[in-house]
Amino acid sequence: MQQVARHVNLVVSTGEPAGVGPEVSLVASLDFLREQVNVQITLLGDKTLFLVPKGISSELLDRLQFHPISLGATVTPGLLNVDNASYVINQLNYAIDGCLQGRYDAMVTAPLQKSIINDAGTPFTGHTEYLAQRCNSSHVVMMLCAQLPNGFLGLTAPRDLRVALATTHLPLKEVPQALSYELILNTIQIVNQDLQKKFGIAKPLIRVAGLNPHAGESGHLGREEIEIITPAIEAAKELGVNVSGPHPGDTMFDAESISKVDAFIAIYHDQGLAPFKFVTFGNGINVTLGLPIIRTSVDHGTALDIAGKGIADAGSMLEALRLAYQLALNQQRLN
Secondary structure: OOOOOOOOEEEOOOOOOOOHHHHHHHHHHHHHHHOOEEEEEEEEOOOHHHOOOOOOOOOHHHEEEOOOOOOOOOEOOOOOOOOHHHEEEEEEHHHHHHHHOOOOOOOOOOOOOOHHHHHHOOOOOOOOHHHHHHOOOOOOEEEEEEEEOOHHHHOOOEEEEEEEEEEOOOOOHHHHHHHOHHHHHHHHHHHHHHHHHHOOOOOOOOEEEOOOHHHHHHHHOHHHHHHHHHHHOOOHHHHHEEEEEOOOOOOOHHHHOOOOOOEEEOOHHHHHHHHHHHHHHOEEEEEEEEEOOOOOEEEEOOOOOOOOOOOOOOOHHHHHHHHHHHHHHHHHOOO
């Protein structure tokens, strides 16, 4: 007899109210509720931003909840308003607290506008850093995921591409100073641990990039690989992690490795996300590793230019819901 999947309760922070977050959150949630009968989704935000289509079944609507968050000002699609910065933060706080308290199995985040939150007087670097602070996690890792189709670069079956970052939202000139043996080693360990505990991969294969061109060219193009990155990789190996590197950034994502590697670790933001977004065509998902909760997100921005026009693509949000659901099921099984 086939075992019925356990119930999963997801919460969605719908992000910047003037952007596409509310609409893609609603569309994707309805689509996902049609796919999975054992899911309940709670959308956070002002209910006036969610235009539920007519003809939706009562069964579906019973599993779609709306938790009100008060706006600071009236919303005009496409026009940012600093008075709504606290509205976005309040959504995040509610979702994080709900996951920490066990009311939700995972949280999914729609895009926000960092500049507006900073303009309101709240220092804000990004979702990843804010989640770490709120969850009291000393080190978290940003990882992008997407499924590459059969036939892509000669793949004989669909394959998940996962790219994690050792550093996130830093000016490029600050990256070398931010690197340390501890940072690289901790990043490798967190990626390895969460691939095992959240993704259910027993023995993950991980590749780490170098910082400099040609991974430093034996010290001629920089010594970070020799003094920081390689020692951290070797220490991780001694701890039983299946990891290699440092690999040159321009050859790390070759066709053969994509078919075998479970996660690539890039040293800085664009080194990892430029190739990732080029091959995933906007269908990527952002996952925060190293948290006591599950968090996934879209990998696109607020798209203010098309907000409120009903033409935003909800595909990335749908994939973020699917992954959050799968990670929650994995965690339920492990617990």
